[in-house]
Amino acid sequence: MEGLMNPLNNVRKPSGSQPRDRRLRVGEFEKLHELFSTSGNPYAAPAFELAIEASLRHGALFSVR
Numbered sequence: 001m002e003g004l005m006n007p008l009n010n011v012r013k014p015s016g017s018q019p020r021d022r023r024l025r026v027g028e029f030e031k032l033h034e035l036f037s038t039s040g041n042p043y044a045a046p047a048f049e050l051a052i053e054a055s056l057r058h059g060a061l062f063s064v065r
Contacts, residue, residue: 020055 024032029052036044051061 020057024052 024038033045033048034045039045045052050056050064051058
């Protein structure tokens, strides 16, 4: 058995996602919220608030049902 090759030697773990380091600057939340509120899409402002409060990335936000 010592001469057999380990099939797991070639398996690689997926790399983790990039950490978030961007923070909103003073006044950015209010400006973005105003833009989303006046966009004509009734879901844009609540989705923006949810994303900020829950620290969601766009992929996670768009998969919310």
